[in-house]
Amino acid sequence: MSDDNLIKIRDLSFSRGSRIIFNNISLDIPKGKVVAIMGPSGTGKTTLLKLIGGQLTPSSGYVEFEGENVHQLGRKDLYRIRKKMGMLFQSGALFTDMNVYDNVAFPIRENTSLPEAIIRPLVLMKLQAVGLRGARNLMPSELSGGMARRVAMARAVSLDPDLMMYDEPFTGQDPISMGVLVQLIRLLNDALNLTSVVVSHDVPEVMSIADYAYIISGGKVLAHGDIEQIRESNDQRVKQFMEGLPDGPVPFHYPADDYKDDLLAKG
Amino acid sequence: MMNYIQNKLRSVGAQTLDGLASVGRATEVVIKASFILPRIGGFSLLVKQLFSIGVLSLLIISVAGFFIGMVLGLQGYTTLVKFGAENSLGPLVALSLVRELGPVVSALLFAGRAGSALTAEIGLMKATEQLSSMEMMAVDPLRRVVAPRMWAGIISMPLLAAIFSAVGILGGHLVGVDWLGVDAGSYWAVMQDKVDFQADIMNGVWKSVVFGMVISWIAVFRGYDCIPNSEGISAATTKTVVHSSLAVLGLDFVLTAIMFGE
Numbered sequence: 001m002s003d004d005n006l007i008k009i010r011d012l013s014f015s016r017g018s019r020i021i022f023n024n025i026s027l028d029i030p031k032g033k034v035v036a037i038m039g040p041s042g043t044g045k046t047t048l049l050k051l052i053g054g055q056l057t058p059s060s061g062y063v064e065f066e067g068e069n070v071h072q073l074g075r076k077d078l079y080r081i082r083k084k085m086g087m088l089f090q091s092g093a094l095f096t097d098m099n100v101y102d103n104v105a106f107p108i109r110e111n112t113s114l115p116e117a118i119i120r121p122l123v124l125m126k127l128q129a130v131g132l133r134g135a136r137n138l139m140p141s142e143l144s145g146g147m148a149r150r151v152a153m154a155r156a157v158s159l160d161p162d163l164m165m166y167d168e169p170f171t172g173q174d175p176i177s178m179g180v181l182v183q184l185i186r187l188l189n190d191a192l193n194l195t196s197v198v199v200s201h202d203v204p205e206v207m208s209i210a211d212y213a214y215i216i217s218g219g220k221v222l223a224h225g226d227i228e229q230i231r232e233s234n235d236q237r238v239k240q241f242m243e244g245l246p247d248g249p250v251p252f253h254y255p256a257d258d259y260k261d262d263l264l265a266k267g
Numbered sequence: 268m269m270n271y272i273q274n275k276l277r278s279v280g281a282q283t284l285d286g287l288a289s290v291g292r293a294t295e296v297v298i299k300a301s302f303i304l305p306r307i308g309g310f311s312l313l314v315k316q317l318f319s320i321g322v323l324s325l326l327i328i329s330v331a332g333f334f335i336g337m338v339l340g341l342q343g344y345t346t347l348v349k350f351g352a353e354n355s356l357g358p359l360v361a362l363s364l365v366r367e368l369g370p371v372v373s374a375l376l377f378a379g380r381a382g383s384a385l386t387a388e389i390g391l392m393k394a395t396e397q398l399s400s401m402e403m404m405a406v407d408p409l410r411r412v413v414a415p416r417m418w419a420g421i422i423s424m425p426l427l428a429a430i431f432s433a434v435g436i437l438g439g440h441l442v443g444v445d446w447l448g449v450d451a452g453s454y455w456a457v458m459q460d461k462v463d464f465q466a467d468i469m470n471g472v473w474k475s476v477v478f479g480m481v482i483s484w485i486a487v488f489r490g491y492d493c494i495p496n497s498e499g500i501s502a503a504t505t506k507t508v509v510h511s512s513l514a515v516l517g518l519d520f521v522l523t524a525i526m527f528g529e
Contacts (some may be wrong), residue, residue, distance in 0.1 A: 050399075053402075053403050055399060055402060055403070079405040079407075080405070082402070082403055082404070082405040083404075083405045085403065086403075087400065087403040089396040089399065089400050090396070091395055091396050093395055093396035093397050093399065093400035094397075095397055096395075096397075106404070106406075107404040107405075107406070110404065110405075110406045110411070111404070111405055111406070152400075155404075159404070
């Protein structure tokens with residue numbers, strides 16, 4: 001049922017210079033689910049999120065968000081639907097000149113004309129949800145990596161979006177903050193009735209919370225399905241990625257001339 | 268050989284296209300940032316930037332102005348005294364400052380002190396995805412980040428140039444009057460007589476307004492358009508200082524020719 005999909009991507013192609021990032025990919029993000037998008041580094045997972053958010057324009061194909069073609073909207077309408085999207089950037093992207101409280105209040109202050117007396121409880125509720133209500137007066141430079149990402153999460157959900165996009169939320173986290181983030185993504189998704197797209201290559205973590213997964217490689221969708229279907233896939237490429245095997249369809253060696261010839265060749 | 272020439276031609280063509288595209292992007296940034304209506308709270312953003320761009324440049328501008336005024340006093344005196352014309356020291360110092368040195372030197376210092384900081388700040392915001400994240404929060408970075416910085420630069424520059432000239436005249440006074448014994452009354456009176464408000468002071472102010480616009484434009488554009496990594500930001504900062512210094516000196520000639528050319 002197409003009505004159950006929050007995002008519909010059809011025949012999407014995108015290239016950077018002469019490098020093709022996506023070649024006619026189609027995928028659906030069903031409402032209310034946590035959808036994992038996995039793939040090796042450099043397959044354009046972040047690019048996909050930017051295409052969904054309308055920050056990049058595809059060379060062909062389209063992205064529909066709640067039935068609206070993202071790339072055909074004018075600036076005003078694009079900003080209107082972006083208020084329904086929250087995005088957690090890989091670096092957190094907190095504003096370094098504001099404290100935690102002001103960072104979370106920023107989207108509310110900029111996009112609404114609510115009085116401070118109403119903004120305060122809204123911000124504190126978001127901070128409570130990520131467990132950092134007590135850190136409201138700290139500056140971003142005083143936060144650990146995991147805390148910064150949780151603040152960024154609170155900020156991303158501060159306008160109560162329909163969609164949350166997570167760009168590599170687990171990279172560079174210690175096991176405890178990793179566990180916290182994994183839980184939070186699921187918790188926020190269910191508590192706030194969101195739809196979440198998690199882009200990641202941390203397979204075990206993301207598989208533990210996702211309802212559905214896409215594996216993207218070489219500009220194509222390699223496999224998609226429920227978590228069980230992906231786990232049981234017989235595709236060698238999927239297996240290599242899921243189990244982290246060093247050699248397989250994705251070769252360990254970068255293409256090169258014959259090894260022996262190369263060694264014996266005169267420099 | 269043919270290949271070599273072809274490649275050279277191709278690279279010249281590519282560079283020209285790159286240059287033209289960057290002029291186009293720069294124009295887009297300046298138009299979008301200057302004509303976006305500020306929202307409620309826009310004024311406080313501007314005040315914040317006026318502080319970090321203008322007020323924090325005050326020290327370097329006044330110290331530099333004071334020294335330049337002192338040098339003018341000294342150089343002017345040693346030349347004028349040979350002709351017994353040391354009473355004209357006042358207008359010499361004042362005219363050099365308000366017509367030329369005030370706007371130009373303060374613009375060069377402003378490009379180094381505030382322009383480079385603007386580029387680096389905006390560039391780093393781009394590299395750390397702060398600009399992208401703003402866009403995703405439906406906040407236009409051109410309005411929220413670029414516009415207040417650009418306007419603050421345009422407003423600060425003429426004020427800084429005026430302060431530079433005023434402090435310089437005091438520096439000239441210190442050397443010429445207090446140390447070398449030029450009559451204080453003639454220093455001020457001849458200056459008042461010879462310096463015309465429209466022709467000298469206002470033309471200097473217009474120069475500094477133009478310099479302020481050019482430097483702010485180059486600085487915010489270089490930051491906004493930089494390649495978002497450490498090399499990119501460092502290259503953008505260098506470009507800001509080099510391009511705005513050259514633009515200031517080149518434009519100074521053009522403006523002088525227009526204003527004082529007849």
